[in-house]
Amino acid sequence: MLFFLGFMLLGYTVKAQSNTNIFYDVRFPNVAHNEAEITLSVKNVNPGPVQFTMSRTSPGRYALHEFAKNVYNVYATNNQGDTLEITRPDLHNWMVNKHNGTVKFSYTLYGDRADGTYSGVNREHAHLNMPATFIWAQDLTDQPITVRFHPPKDAKWKVASQLKPTNSANTFTAPNFYYFMDSPTELSDFSMNSWTVAGDTAAYTIRLALHHNGTVQQFNEYTNMAKKVVAEQIAVYGEPPAFDYGTYTFIVDYLPYVFGDGMEHRNSTILTSTRSLEDGAMRNLGTLSHEFFHAWNVERLRPQSLEPFNFTEANVSGALWFAEGFTSYYDDLIIRRTGLTSNQEYAEGWSGTLNYVLSSPGSNYYSPVEMSKQAPFVDAASSIDQQNKPNTFISYYSWGAVLGLGLDLTLRSEFKDITLDDYMRTMWQKFGKREMPYTLDDLETMLAALTDNAAFAEQFFDDHIYGSAMVDLKPLLAHAGFLLEQENPGAAVMQTGSTNIDFEADEPTISANTTVGSPLYKAGVDRGDIVLSIGGQEISNARDLQRLLAAHSPGDSLSITYRSLDEKYESTLVLAEDPTLQMVPYEQVGKELTSEMKSFRESWLGSKAEK
Numbered sequence: 001m002l003f004f005l006g007f008m009l010l011g012y013t014v015k016a017q018s019n020t021n022i023f024y025d026v027r028f029p030n031v032a033h034n035e036a037e038i039t040l041s042v043k044n045v046n047p048g049p050v051q052f053t054m055s056r057t058s059p060g061r062y063a064l065h066e067f068a069k070n071v072y073n074v075y076a077t078n079n080q081g082d083t084l085e086i087t088r089p090d091l092h093n094w095m096v097n098k099h100n101g102t103v104k105f106s107y108t109l110y111g112d113r114a115d116g117t118y119s120g121v122n123r124e125h126a127h128l129n130m131p132a133t134f135i136w137a138q139d140l141t142d143q144p145i146t147v148r149f150h151p152p153k154d155a156k157w158k159v160a161s162q163l164k165p166t167n168s169a170n171t172f173t174a175p176n177f178y179y180f181m182d183s184p185t186e187l188s189d190f191s192m193n194s195w196t197v198a199g200d201t202a203a204y205t206i207r208l209a210l211h212h213n214g215t216v217q218q219f220n221e222y223t224n225m226a227k228k229v230v231a232e233q234i235a236v237y238g239e240p241p242a243f244d245y246g247t248y249t250f251i252v253d254y255l256p257y258v259f260g261d262g263m264e265h266r267n268s269t270i271l272t273s274t275r276s277l278e279d280g281a282m283r284n285l286g287t288l289s290h291e292f293f294h295a296w297n298v299e300r301l302r303p304q305s306l307e308p309f310n311f312t313e314a315n316v317s318g319a320l321w322f323a324e325g326f327t328s329y330y331d332d333l334i335i336r337r338t339g340l341t342s343n344q345e346y347a348e349g350w351s352g353t354l355n356y357v358l359s360s361p362g363s364n365y366y367s368p369v370e371m372s373k374q375a376p377f378v379d380a381a382s383s384i385d386q387q388n389k390p391n392t393f394i395s396y397y398s399w400g401a402v403l404g405l406g407l408d409l410t411l412r413s414e415f416k417d418i419t420l421d422d423y424m425r426t427m428w429q430k431f432g433k434r435e436m437p438y439t440l441d442d443l444e445t446m447l448a449a450l451t452d453n454a455a456f457a458e459q460f461f462d463d464h465i466y467g468s469a470m471v472d473l474k475p476l477l478a479h480a481g482f483l484l485e486q487e488n489p490g491a492a493v494m495q496t497g498s499t500n501i502d503f504e505a506d507e508p509t510i511s512a513n514t515t516v517g518s519p520l521y522k523a524g525v526d527r528g529d530i531v532l533s534i535g536g537q538e539i540s541n542a543r544d545l546q547r548l549l550a551a552h553s554p555g556d557s558l559s560i561t562y563r564s565l566d567e568k569y570e571s572t573l574v575l576a577e578d579p580t581l582q583m584v585p586y587e588q589v590g591k592e593l594t595s596e597m598k599s600f601r602e603s604w605l606g607s608k609a610e611k
């Protein structure tokens with residue numbers, strides 16, 4: 001549950017009585033066509049207009065998603081079955097002006113996208129993200145809620161949710177609107193495994209509800225992997241969160257008809273992937289690791305900038321480099337600590353992230369704080385106009401992960417007995433455990449207190465958080481016996497990363513924005529331009545291009561002829577050196593791994609749950 005405050009739209013107010021009852025009834029008479037029928041009954045309401053609202057945003061997502069577009073067949077009745085008049089002041093709100101204290105507000109929901117943001121209904125399951133599913137009554141948000149699900153006839157559907165169960169298998173409750181909206185629910189013939197973890201004063205049940213097409217053995221093996229991840233994450237913070245109702249639920253769909261995603265919630269997470277456990281267990285585990293870490297970092301250890309969460313407007317925060325980015329640092333680190341991956345695999349996993357972040361020109365435009373505020377434009381947001389994000393944006397997930405790596409290694413190198421684990425525990429004890437939102441100043445202050453060095457904390461934040469300077473990782477990684485070096489020294493390139501030439505088109509066409517500062521960019525070539533020749537040679541396929549570049553060195557000048565907007569241009573292409581980096585263990589390249597390096601590496605990458 002998030003730290004919400006109630007809010008009111010459009011100037012309408014209706015006050016709840018002390019015995020106001022809010023009840024949802026959910027039926028699935030038309031699953032073949034992806035529909036659910038939902039009735040919201042509001043009883044014992046004082047006289048006055050009742051405003052019903054469909055959310056535009058969803059917790060964990062920051063952009064607008066306009067869920068009302070999938071709502072239709074709207075009507076309202078009173079407790080005697082009389083039809084009530086509805087007016088619609090805008091696309092997201094409905095007003096019922098005359099009633100006798102009871103309003104039954106009914107509608108059809110279309111859902112055909114099972115992921116962490118939307119809802120999906122078909123013959124196999126109902127995968128419900130609450131803001132995408134349920135219309136709600138304004139100014140009644142502090143009232144308890146009951147919801148009853150009616151699975152299709154003859155379906156073997158069960159219910160997986162963080163909602164509080166009742167004596168009825170398909171009826172659940174929530175203490176208020178905010179908890180309800182934070183409680184995604186899966187109805188299907190899923191399999192369930194569970195285990196317990198110990199807290200300070202109570203034991204908590206961890207449940208893995210898996211809807212997939214695999215075998216029992218695959219499920220049990222994956223459960224054991226998840227157990228190890230959970231144990232290592234608890235070791236970071238020293239304790240599990242105090243899960244409401246004593247449970248935490250992984251709600252998992254690994255199916256060919258879902259959309260890949262992961263979304264954190266207070267006592268649960270949604271995990272969706274088209275990868276099966278047969279061939280995608282490890283990649284799926286990375287998302288599981290990320291989302292479970294959020295049970296601390298973002299669900300309870302929460303930025304003030306997201307309080308209160310606004311269900312009707314975009315949500316902006318400058319702290320996502322920490323909330324999402326540091327979580328991204330830990331997701332793979334935790335898996336390495338379980339022993340399920342090797343040092344070599346862990347290093348290889350960093351290569352793509354490091355190359356993306358360190359070579360991107362985006363840091364010339366925004367700091368990590370400012371980049372975090374771009375979330376409503378990029379976090380599952382959609383638009384039809386072209387953007388220059390390849391040049392101006394670095395994901396706060398990736399940049400934050402690199403910052404986490406840099407800060408962790410810096411603390412381990414300069415302060416010896418202090419690690420990023422200590423920093424996360426400090427933030428947890430001060431803010432997360434007490435569910436007190438933090439500010440960016442708090443993040444800096446707690447780093448200063450942990451290190452007993454305010455100058456260090458101020459410099460780190462000025463340079464790397466409010467500023468755009470990258471942490472010098474090469475000497476830091478060397479302390480752990482990892483080499484960060486160019487993968488192809490001396491190789492010539494004309495574009496950072498992939499060259500983005502579409503050779504499948506009628507003519508070789510630049511298919512994406514060229515990178516600021518790259519040879520192609522400096523030559524004036526950009527997306528949509530057609531490459532006619534380079535160095536006097538026609539380039540008709542990728543092999544021709546590779547041979548051409550292999551025959552030249554960085555700094556060589558080549559003529560380039562291209563067509564842009566039906567005009568022919570000639571320019572000069574000055575080749576650059578391939579900046580691609582690789583991270584490898586010393587022993588893999590024949591370098592000596594000293595005892596000090598081994599000790600540093602073990603302290604960083606070794607299991608904490610076993611100690």
